[in-house]
Amino acid sequence: xxxxxxxxxxxxxxxxxxVNAHYGAVHALRDVDLSIYExxxxxxxxxxxxxxxxxxxxxxxxxxxxxxxxxxxxxVVNDRPTSYRVARGVTMVPENRRLFKRLSVxxxxxxxxxxxxDTDGIAADLERVFELFPRVKERLSQKAGTLSGGEQQMVAxxxxxxxxxxxxxxxxxxxxxxxxxxxxxxxLIQQIHEAGLTVFMVEQNANMxxxxxxRGWVLQxxxxxxxxxxxxxxxxxxxxxxxxxxxxx
Amino acid sequence: xxxxLPPETGAAGASAEPPLAASxxxxxxxxxxLVRMGAVGAVAQVFIxxxxxxxxxxxxxxxxxxxxxxxxxxxxxxxxxxxRVGHQIKREGMPQHAAGxxxxxxxxxxGAVAGGGLSLLAVLLANFDLREPLVNWxxxxxxxxxxxxxxxxxxxxxxxxxxxxxxLGGGLRLLxxxxxxxxxxxxLAVGGAAVLEPLVVDLAEGMRLEALTDRLYARRGGINxxxxxxxxxxxxxxxxLGRGRIQQARAHIAELEGAQRTRTNGLLIxxxxxxxxxxxxxxxxxTNELLANVGLFVLLALGLNVVxxxxxxxxxxxxxxxxxGSYSAAVLTAATSPxxxxxxxxxxxxxxxxxxxxxxxxxxxxxxxxxxxxxxxIVTLGFGEIIRLLFLSDWLSxxxxxxxxxxxxxxxxxxxxxxxxxxxxxxxxxxxxAFCALAIYVSWRxxxxxxxxxxMAVREDETVAEAMGINTVNVKLLAFVVxxxxxxxxxxxxxxxxxxxxxxxxxxxxxxxxxxxxxxxxMGNIVGVIAGSAVLIGVLGGPKQPGLLAEFSEFKLLIxxxxxxxxxxxxxxxxxxxxxRSRELHQQEMAQDAWLKGQVEDxxxxxxxxxxxxxxxx
Ligand SMILES: Nc1ncnc2c1ncn2[C@@H]1O[C@H](COP(=O)(O)OP(=O)(O)OP(=O)(O)O)[C@@H](O)[C@H]1O
Ligand SMILES: [Mg+2]
Numbered sequence: 001x002x003x004x005x006x007x008x009x010x011x012x013x014x015x016x017x018x019v020n021a022h023y024g025a026v027h028a029l030r031d032v033d034l035s036i037y038e039x040x041x042x043x044x045x046x047x048x049x050x051x052x053x054x055x056x057x058x059x060x061x062x063x064x065x066x067x068x069x070x071x072x073x074x075x076v077v078n079d080r081p082t083s084y085r086v087a088r089g090v091t092m093v094p095e096n097r098r099l100f101k102r103l104s105v106x107x108x109x110x111x112x113x114x115x116x117x118d119t120d121g122i123a124a125d126l127e128r129v130f131e132l133f134p135r136v137k138e139r140l141s142q143k144a145g146t147l148s149g150g151e152q153q154m155v156a157x158x159x160x161x162x163x164x165x166x167x168x169x170x171x172x173x174x175x176x177x178x179x180x181x182x183x184x185x186x187x188l189i190q191q192i193h194e195a196g197l198t199v200f201m202v203e204q205n206a207n208m209x210x211x212x213x214x215r216g217w218v219l220q221x222x223x224x225x226x227x228x229x230x231x232x233x234x235x236x237x238x239x240x241x242x243x244x245x246x247x248x249x
Numbered sequence: 250x251x252x253x254l255p256p257e258t259g260a261a262g263a264s265a266e267p268p269l270a271a272s273x274x275x276x277x278x279x280x281x282x283l284v285r286m287g288a289v290g291a292v293a294q295v296f297i298x299x300x301x302x303x304x305x306x307x308x309x310x311x312x313x314x315x316x317x318x319x320x321x322x323x324x325x326x327x328x329x330x331x332x333r334v335g336h337q338i339k340r341e342g343m344p345q346h347a348a349g350x351x352x353x354x355x356x357x358x359x360g361a362v363a364g365g366g367l368s369l370l371a372v373l374l375a376n377f378d379l380r381e382p383l384v385n386w387x388x389x390x391x392x393x394x395x396x397x398x399x400x401x402x403x404x405x406x407x408x409x410x411x412x413x414x415x416x417l418g419g420g421l422r423l424l425x426x427x428x429x430x431x432x433x434x435x436x437l438a439v440g441g442a443a444v445l446e447p448l449v450v451d452l453a454e455g456m457r458l459e460a461l462t463d464r465l466y467a468r469r470g471g472i473n474x475x476x477x478x479x480x481x482x483x484x485x486x487x488x489x490l491g492r493g494r495i496q497q498a499r500a501h502i503a504e505l506e507g508a509q510r511t512r513t514n515g516l517l518i519x520x521x522x523x524x525x526x527x528x529x530x531x532x533x534x535x536t537n538e539l540l541a542n543v544g545l546f547v548l549l550a551l552g553l554n555v556v557x558x559x560x561x562x563x564x565x566x567x568x569x570x571x572x573x574g575s576y577s578a579a580v581l582t583a584a585t586s587p588x589x590x591x592x593x594x595x596x597x598x599x600x601x602x603x604x605x606x607x608x609x610x611x612x613x614x615x616x617x618x619x620x621x622x623x624x625x626x627i628v629t630l631g632f633g634e635i636i637r638l639l640f641l642s643d644w645l646s647x648x649x650x651x652x653x654x655x656x657x658x659x660x661x662x663x664x665x666x667x668x669x670x671x672x673x674x675x676x677x678x679x680x681x682x683a684f685c686a687l688a689i690y691v692s693w694r695x696x697x698x699x700x701x702x703x704x705m706a707v708r709e710d711e712t713v714a715e716a717m718g719i720n721t722v723n724v725k726l727l728a729f730v731v732x733x734x735x736x737x738x739x740x741x742x743x744x745x746x747x748x749x750x751x752x753x754x755x756x757x758x759x760x761x762x763x764x765x766x767x768x769x770x771x772m773g774n775i776v777g778v779i780a781g782s783a784v785l786i787g788v789l790g791g792p793k794q795p796g797l798l799a800e801f802s803e804f805k806l807l808i809x810x811x812x813x814x815x816x817x818x819x820x821x822x823x824x825x826x827x828x829x830r831s832r833e834l835h836q837q838e839m840a841q842d843a844w845l846k847g848q849v850e851d852x853x854x855x856x857x858x859x860x861x862x863x864x865x866x867x
């Protein structure tokens with residue numbers, strides 16, 4: 001489609017090539033093309049049931065495409081299990097955070113690093129998480145389900161960072177957060193991104209997402225209907241009408 | 250935001266006890282509540298009486314000549330009702346009243362209503378014959394209720410007994426904590442001595458202390474009432490002198506950290522091990538048999554604990570692995586097994602048994618773990634029965650003897666040194682003990698391992714566990730296999746101990762009993778599982794194994810059920826909860842709180858984004 005022009009010479013880190021995916025008979029993704037380059041912050045927009053979460057699941061290998069290819073670092077990973085992709089740096093912060101509610105914060109963080117065996121690296125990353133979220137350190141032994149929404153978001157991010165990701169897939173990070181927290185949350189994502197992490201974010205909050213993203217796609221009933229830079233998307237009349245809730249300005 | 254932070258702990262009111270308000274007058278009762286509670290007690294009384302427990306258990310004497318187990322079953326309910334009715338719910342900002350005449354009077358009234366159930370029953374027994382639907386509607390029951398006197402006597406006496414016992418129950422609230430501890434200790438000492446009578450007598454014989462037990466117990470069972478008084482006095486004095494030293498010690502141990510903690514734990518484990526190794530030397534057949542049975546169930550429960558407690562897979566057909574372990578050990582060691590009889594030495598056979606059971610675990614597990622929740626439970630239930638029916642079937646009777654089973658199974662030979670067979674329960678116990686130690690160690694290590702963490706993640710949220718890179722299918726299968734192997738140890742020892750295996754030894758009931766042991770003891774907790782086996786299997790008895798209260802065997806399931814219900818209501822974390830589990834359960838409310846708050850925020854979040862309306866075409 002587009003957007004490849006201004007990118008670095010290396011191939012994309014994570015890519016979908018005309019991927020179709022089904023849940024039984026339901027056609028959830030239709031010929032979806034996406035490419036995420038190292039160091040980018042990109043976002044996928046779309047209304048309810050447009051297939052955003054499905055896209056993430058397919059990228060992570062929890063759902064197999066019925067046709068097309070998922071490419072990680074130049075390798076077609078269609079037949080690789082989730083663990084393979086996680087081990088190679090694809091990590092997801094699931095929709096609604098989905099912490100292991102009855103386990104402690106500490107155990108949640110440990111589980112983020114489940115596939116790693118470099119004890120020193122894990123310890124260092126734990127320190128980094130504490131630096132980012134001092135709050136998390138205070139609550140290490142508390143049961144994750146008893147944290148406030150905002151704190152849970154921190155732990156969810158911390159858990160993902162513990163996997164030492166190269167690309168972070170975030171499913172609606174602003175969902176269920178109070179407006180002030182949403183702002184703070186996006187700042188955090190930006191901060192993590194600036195520290196060198198590639199971020200692929202799924203959002204309904206288009207305004208906010210596009211304000212920090214480089215590029216974006218708009219998904220509609222499983223099909224990519226827009227693929228452009230964040231700037232152009234923000235200015236796009238259709239998008240303004242439908243997602244930004246400001247039809248006539 | 251900060252406003253949504255949950256409070257630090259749930260125990261808000263526990264810190265500072267507010268001063269007590271004056272006690273209430275005796276007649277200012279909440280009569281409606283009192284009568285309701287008494288009526289529930291009355292129904293329970295009638296139910297217990299008609300379950301035939303009092304008549305059957307009348308033979309088991311607790312204190313000679315005043316109290317039998319049968320009568321005890323009729324005293325518990327009015328006592329509990331009398332105690333309960335005086336309970337004041339603690340509410341912040343509401344005064345707590347001191348206990349006084351109000352509690353005693355209320356307890357007496359409530360107990361009388363409960364006892365009245367039996368009065369009514371006595372009248373009905375005398376005037377109607379309902380033997381047809383109610384098999385236990387017998388003259389014996391009528392006689393027992395009337396203490397051999399006229400019906401009129403029964404009516405009055407049960408009202409009086411109910412009132413008296415209820416008053417005692419209510420009066421318990423008047424005692425200060427220290428006195429109450431002494432009273433409870435006294436009751437426990439007498440009750441314990443009575444329940445443990447067979448065990449104590451057996452041990453005393455082994456230690457040549459018959460003189461002591463002859464004095465303590467009456468010739469045909471039960472504690473002599475003089476000795477009971479002495480025992481009560483002695484234990485009461487000890488309790489007063491001890492002044493909760495045990496609790497202090499426990500608190501002290503709980504505070505220890507790091508190396509000190511490890512050392513104390515090590516010492517405790519060593520001491521327990523020493524007792525368990527030395528005790529059987531002085532014990533007779535009965536005690537050792539009992540210990541061996543408890544041990545077999547500890548093994549089974551530890552295995553199921555991995556599956557249910559750690560991995561969260563509700564397996565209702567766990568008996569399948571016990572059966573496969575027993576049968577494969579039998580086939581491999583017995584000369585009499587129908588088709589193949591390699592007559593392997595037991596230890597060699599055990600290796601094969603482990604492999605076979607592990608494979609069966611894989612085979613059953615593979616289809617099962619793809620399901621979730623209730624479906625999974627039902628399918629495992631089916632598999633448990635299928636395995637038993639296969640052993641029973643004509644089709645495989647050429648291999649497993651069908652309903653004839655396999656008999657004349659030799660004992661377990663250990664390196665040709667000793668032969669462990671049912672005829673020598675002491676050796677069986679030592680064998681079981683060794684495998685329990687192994688199973689405990691394995692469970693303990695697993696719980697703290699990476700695999701253990703993966704199991705817990707799967708238990709909590711399978712989808713997210715998968716997203717973390719956990720291979721959920723493998724991990725769950727592994728739980729099944731580990732559980733199967735632990736169960737097969739128990740099976741292999743069981744067949745060598747009993748000397749024969751029949752399909753009927755592996756009914757669904759066994760699965761249920763093991764599950765009850767795990768739940769009762771405290772899911773996911775090793776010590777709890779052991780305590781659960783000791784209490785349920787040791788005291789009440791297993792599916793076919795008699796316990797200390799052998800008289801209870803026909804009421805076992807009734808009591809299991811009652812215990813389970815009480816447990817779920819009063820102590821859902823089990824007898825000895827794992828730290829984690831009790832944290833889970835007691836923070837539940839707060840979690841719901843947090844969730845509610847989350848919902849509220851959910852409502853706010855839409856204002857920047859799109860509404861739910863359909864997206865237009867581009
Ligand atoms: N496990 C499933 N089984 C069957 N259908 C599913 C499943 N998961 C999703 N779907 C369907 O696939 C479509 C896309 O769902 P998806 O969860 O990807 O939407 P989404 O864009 O993430 O929506 P939302 O913004 O509400 O989270 C929906 O029509 C949904 O009903
Ligand atoms: Mg979604």
